[in-house]
Amino acid sequence: MDDPSRQQPQQKKHRFRRLLRPYLPAYFPVAWKMGLSISAMILLGMAVLGTLLLNNQLERMRQQADSFGGAIASQLAHTAREPLLAEDRFLLKVHINNLVRSDNIYGATLFDRDGGLIDEAGVQPARRGPLSEAGVSRWTMAGSPMSTYISPVMVNDIQVGAVAITLSDQPIALAQKEVRTAMITATVIMGLIAIIASFVISRRLSQPIRDLLAATSAMRRGDLQFRIRERRNDEIGLLIEAYNSMAHSMLEKDQVERVLQRFVSPSVAKSMMADLDQVTLGGRDVNATVVFADIVGFTRLSESLAPEAVAHMLNVYFDAVAWAADSYRGTIDKYMGDCAMIVFGVPEEDPEHLFHGLCCAVMIQRLIQRLNEHRQARGLTTVEFRIGINSGAMLAGNLGSRDRMQYTVVGDTVNLASRLSNMAAAGEIIAAAAVFKDANIAPRVRALEYGSMRVRGRQEPVSTYRVDGVHALSETLMEQRIAQFLTRLNTDGHRASS
Numbered sequence: 001m002d003d004p005s006r007q008q009p010q011q012k013k014h015r016f017r018r019l020l021r022p023y024l025p026a027y028f029p030v031a032w033k034m035g036l037s038i039s040a041m042i043l044l045g046m047a048v049l050g051t052l053l054l055n056n057q058l059e060r061m062r063q064q065a066d067s068f069g070g071a072i073a074s075q076l077a078h079t080a081r082e083p084l085l086a087e088d089r090f091l092l093k094v095h096i097n098n099l100v101r102s103d104n105i106y107g108a109t110l111f112d113r114d115g116g117l118i119d120e121a122g123v124q125p126a127r128r129g130p131l132s133e134a135g136v137s138r139w140t141m142a143g144s145p146m147s148t149y150i151s152p153v154m155v156n157d158i159q160v161g162a163v164a165i166t167l168s169d170q171p172i173a174l175a176q177k178e179v180r181t182a183m184i185t186a187t188v189i190m191g192l193i194a195i196i197a198s199f200v201i202s203r204r205l206s207q208p209i210r211d212l213l214a215a216t217s218a219m220r221r222g223d224l225q226f227r228i229r230e231r232r233n234d235e236i237g238l239l240i241e242a243y244n245s246m247a248h249s250m251l252e253k254d255q256v257e258r259v260l261q262r263f264v265s266p267s268v269a270k271s272m273m274a275d276l277d278q279v280t281l282g283g284r285d286v287n288a289t290v291v292f293a294d295i296v297g298f299t300r301l302s303e304s305l306a307p308e309a310v311a312h313m314l315n316v317y318f319d320a321v322a323w324a325a326d327s328y329r330g331t332i333d334k335y336m337g338d339c340a341m342i343v344f345g346v347p348e349e350d351p352e353h354l355f356h357g358l359c360c361a362v363m364i365q366r367l368i369q370r371l372n373e374h375r376q377a378r379g380l381t382t383v384e385f386r387i388g389i390n391s392g393a394m395l396a397g398n399l400g401s402r403d404r405m406q407y408t409v410v411g412d413t414v415n416l417a418s419r420l421s422n423m424a425a426a427g428e429i430i431a432a433a434a435v436f437k438d439a440n441i442a443p444r445v446r447a448l449e450y451g452s453m454r455v456r457g458r459q460e461p462v463s464t465y466r467v468d469g470v471h472a473l474s475e476t477l478m479e480q481r482i483a484q485f486l487t488r489l490n491t492d493g494h495r496a497s498s
Contacts, residue, residue: 034202035195042194050187057183058176065147065172066136072105073151073165080110081153084161089119096121099165106146107166113159123166124148138169145169208240215243224251283397283410288345289357290414291330292388292421293321293364298338305381313381314338320371320485324363327481328356333408339421343409346396354391354438358445359470361387361429363478369427370482374489387429388421389467390414419455420464433463444471 076099083091096108100122107122125139125148137148147169153161211228218226224247228240295301295317302310321340325332329350333341342360345353364385372382394411416432424430430450436442446469452461469475 034206035199038198038202039195042198043191046187046191046194050183054180054183057179061172061176061179065167065169066149069136069147069149069165069167070151072099072167073149073163076108076163076165077151077153080161080163081155084110084112084118084153085155093119093121104167105165106168107148107164109164109166111162111164113161115162118161124164125166145173212239212243215247219247219250224254283395283399285393286346286396286409287353287391287393288343288396288409289353289389289391290333290394290409290417291342291344291357291361291364292418293340293342293361293385294387294421295338296384296386296426298383301381301383309381313383316375317368317371317383317385320367321364323481323485324360324367327363327478328360329353330356330360334406341418343396346409347407354435354441355444355470357389357391358429358431358435358441358467359474359478361389361431361467362469363482365427365429366478367482367485370486371489374486384426386421386424386426388417388419388424389429389431389435390417390420391432391435416455416458416462420453420462423453423455423464429467431465431467433465436465444474446470 076095079095080092083089083095092110096110096119099105099108105122107120107124109120109124110118112118123141123146125137125146135150137150139146139148145168146166148164148166150162150164152159153163208228208230211230215226215228227244227247230240231237305313318335318340321342322332324330325342328344329348330342330344331347333343335341342357344350344357344360350356364387368383368385372384375382390413392411392413394409394413396407396409398407399410400406420430420432431447433449436445436447445467447465447467450464450466452463455462470478
């Protein structure tokens with residue numbers, strides 16, 4: 001059970017924080033925190049040191065003044081001893097009057113052994129203290145501080161009288177004021193210098209923190225090439241070295257991931273880089289869609305072109321295929337010579353994988369048609385694609401050997417899509433009839449019954465449809481994406497020519 005006596009200070013502390021929160025900035029640089037903290041400690045130290053030195057100096061000045069006053073009083077007591085014993089009042093009066101003529105002495109008084117007044121000159125305090133022993137009396141006259149020093153007149157350890165000397169404390173007060181002013185001025189100047197120095201030092205000490213902040217901001221923006229150049233031989237230096245090493249490792253990982261994404265899908269690449277221990281042989285049953293896009297007459301065409309021209313042409317057309325795949329969440333599974341294999345629904349789940357696959361197939365044929373117009377206008381070689389599409393159960397995973405594997409999909413559904421692409425004519429999209437049994441697909445796709453085909457490896461003929469397009473809204477969006485691709489193609493062409 002909590003102690004109420006301990007809860008009250010905590011409640012007061014929280015209440016104090018709530019009161020201060022509206023006046024505190026949301027962001028307060030560490031250099032200012034360090035500068036203010038160091039300045040506060042320096043000011044506090046200078047104030048304490050200045051106060052001690054000032055009090056010590058003032059005390060020493062007071063002691064010197066009291067020593068001076070006591071010495072004069074003792075000297076007068078010694079001088080007055082014989083005249084006092086001889087009761088020579090004239091000589092005593094001469095001594096007192098001569099003493100008062102000094103600029104530093106404002107009054108002198110002589111008393112007998114009973115404290116009775118024998119003679120006096122100058123100013124005296126209104127009240128006299130006991131005269132049995134030496135002492136000092138502080139008083140004021142017209143606002144001016146005065147000190148009266150009393151010294152007994154002794155003969156053979158017998159007090160036969162006493163003397164009192166009055167001095168003005170105005171000179172010492174002025175001297176103390178000057179010392180106080182000088183000390184305060186010196187303290188303020190030294191404090192200001194210390195504050196400036198503390199902020200300069202704080203800024204210098206916090207520079208690595210600002211560098212680390214800039215580095216983390218650059219990393220947040222994706223700039224993994226940012227490095228901190230400062231070298232230090234302390235803990236901050238170790239932290240900077242750790243950051244630079246981490247950024248270098250992340251850059252290497254990012255570069256590997258970027259290269260890997262050119263061979264496998266981005267999602268597969270990210271999954272591999274996230275956990276390398278999971279990169280093992282194996283697969284899982286999935287329901288997905290696969291599209292095969294094959295170039296018509298590629299063998300004959302490649303015989304008439306140089307290898308460099310064939311490679312360049314394939315890159316241009318497969319770039320269009322990849323654009324269409326990316327537009328509909330498809331993944332390029334592999335390129336097989338003149339054929340591209342695209343899957344939908346793996347490795348990322350997509351409930352609309354079948355419709356997206358159909359849209360991608362239509363967009364590929366539209367893109368190839370527009371790309372051919374673009375190349376014909378420049379006198380370049382053109383090709384046509386034939387496409388086969390199928391959807392259903394298949395096996396997806398890492399297939400191959402322990403030393404070399406590939407993420408892909410296999411199964412009867414995949415084989416049928418490949419056979420359909422081989423049976424399609426130039427510019428056609430052939431899909432298995434089973435694809436259109438989905439009530440969510442048939443109303444959104446324009447297709448004509450293509451007939452039954454004898455497919456190698458199957459005893460029964462396969463009913464097929466020729467896909468001509470999709471519904472109007474998807475066609476509009478598709479045209480926008482085609483226009484974006486052609487704009488990028490023209491921009492890249494201008495850059496290459498310049």
